[in-house]
Amino acid sequence: MEISNAHLPASDRFGFWADVVSDQLARMRITSPIASRDFVAQASLTQAGPVRVTWFRSPPAHLSRTWAHVWADDPGMYQLMLVTGAPLWIEQHRQDSGLVHGALAMFDLSEPFRGEVPDRGHDTEVIIAQIPHHVLPLPMDRARRALAVPLAASGVGGVLADLMTSIRAHGADCDPQELERMGWMAADLAGAVIARQLDAYRQLPAQTRQDVMWARILSFIDANLADPRLGPAAVAGFHNLSLRALYVLFRQHDEGTVAAVIRRRRLERCRQDLTDPRLDTLPVAAIGARWGMGHPQGFSRAFRMKFGVAPGEYRRSAQTGKHLRTGR
Numbered sequence: 001m002e003i004s005n006a007h008l009p010a011s012d013r014f015g016f017w018a019d020v021v022s023d024q025l026a027r028m029r030i031t032s033p034i035a036s037r038d039f040v041a042q043a044s045l046t047q048a049g050p051v052r053v054t055w056f057r058s059p060p061a062h063l064s065r066t067w068a069h070v071w072a073d074d075p076g077m078y079q080l081m082l083v084t085g086a087p088l089w090i091e092q093h094r095q096d097s098g099l100v101h102g103a104l105a106m107f108d109l110s111e112p113f114r115g116e117v118p119d120r121g122h123d124t125e126v127i128i129a130q131i132p133h134h135v136l137p138l139p140m141d142r143a144r145r146a147l148a149v150p151l152a153a154s155g156v157g158g159v160l161a162d163l164m165t166s167i168r169a170h171g172a173d174c175d176p177q178e179l180e181r182m183g184w185m186a187a188d189l190a191g192a193v194i195a196r197q198l199d200a201y202r203q204l205p206a207q208t209r210q211d212v213m214w215a216r217i218l219s220f221i222d223a224n225l226a227d228p229r230l231g232p233a234a235v236a237g238f239h240n241l242s243l244r245a246l247y248v249l250f251r252q253h254d255e256g257t258v259a260a261v262i263r264r265r266r267l268e269r270c271r272q273d274l275t276d277p278r279l280d281t282l283p284v285a286a287i288g289a290r291w292g293m294g295h296p297q298g299f300s301r302a303f304r305m306k307f308g309v310a311p312g313e314y315r316r317s318a319q320t321g322k323h324l325r326t327g328r
Contacts, residue, residue: 003043014039017058024054025130026109027073028065033119041123046171049183052130053167057085060119066112078131078143080106080190082153082161085125090115095148104151104161104193108144127164129186137191137208138200146194156196156212159219160189185215213239214253217246218261225266228292232258266291267306270299274311275318284311 003020005013014035020043021030032039041058087099092113097105099118107113110133117124136143153161163186171179192212195201201209220238224230235258236246246258255261269291273279279287288299288311303311 001045003045004041006040006042010038011036013041017041021056021063025079025128026065026075026077027069028063029069030061030063032059032061034059044168046167047179047183048167048171048186049180050132050135051183051186053164053171053186054128054130055125055168056128057123057125058117059123060086060117062114062116064112064114065109070110070112074110076133077109078106078133078136078190079109080104080129080131082127082164083124084127086117086122088115088117088124088126090148092148093144097148097150100150103153104157105148106143106151106190106194107147111147113148127168129160129164129190131187131190135184135187136194137188137205138194138203142198142200142203143194146197149197151193151197156189156216157193159215160186160193162219163189163215185211188212189215210249210252214249217249221262221265225262225269225291228294230262230292262292263302264306266293267303270303270311271307271314274315280315280319284315287311 003024005016005020008016014032017039018030020041022028024043024045039059041056043057044055046053081100082104083100084102087101089099090097090105090107090113092107092111107115133140151157163182167179167182167186171182174182188208188211191204191208192201195204204212217235217239220235221230224234227234232243232246235241236243239246241249250256250258250261256264270287270293273282273287273290274284282290285296285299288294288296288303293299293302300310300312303309303314307314309317
């Protein structure tokens with residue numbers, strides 16, 4: 001779902017936006033130094049199994065949630081934010097995040113909090129993973145220690161940030177089963193990020209630790225698809241796993257062999273590039289080499305087996321369809 005107030009008269013925009021935030025997060029008081037001016041804001045929402053991923057872009061504002069708000073409306077949710085626009089701060093449970101930018105931070109809708117985007121002339125952008133209390137794989141007393149504390153968007157935090165960004169950007173193209181898996185993965189990664197912050201990673205359930213390792217491996221593979229040296233040994237070595245443990249993990253997730261997963265993800269990137277008009281002049285073989293498939297004949301054969309046509313035919317078909325759609 002996409003929401004914007006840009007179509008409304010300027011005098012109605014802030015009130016509409018305050019209602020959107022209260023409806024989609026929880027009841028709270030919102031004020032802004034530019035409330036009476038041109039307050040243009042946007043939001044999008046994607047339900048991924050138990051986790052809702054919400055994107056907000058808005059001008060400077062101050063938010064506060066009191067006990068009265070909590071007693072009237074307690075959804076039992078953590079809000080894990082990835083802050084990518086103007087810095088913001090939050091305060092909860094006697095902890096203050098300071099200004100957060102390019103990092104993660106969490107607050108709990110079951111307790112009062114305050115937050116603000118200072119008026120610096122820039123909008124803020126946040127992606128929020130709304131995670132029910134019972135879904136986060138950490139006890140509430142431990143999770144509470146991570147409220148209003150900056151959490152690094154690197155390592156496991158980087159994997160989580162990438163996943164939240166991908167759900168926000170591509171969730172509309174995923175089927176419900178895929179979104180369900182990504183939502184549970186986001187919750188497990190959130191638990192791992194917080195547990196690492198608290199030096200309590202070993203206290204996570206064994207299944208959660210295994211799922212986090214799986215997510216880290218897929219993220220590593222995606223980040224290194226262009227490297228022709230990418231293979232089972234490189235994946236296992238980077239994650240301090242034996243080859244046997246790596247193969248067992250892939251069998252448990254029923255995704256095929258390590259090599260098959262790498263090949264499948266490389267071919268999908270090649271398919272995307274073949275439909276990209278900015279790459280129309282790049283030879284087909286160069287597209288394959290760009291994603292670690294350096295042998296033109298092997299690339300062509302693998303692409304045909306995966307998609308039913310040769311890569312050159314696929315590109316021509318995509319170009320023809322594009323011309324028909326644009327009337328050229």
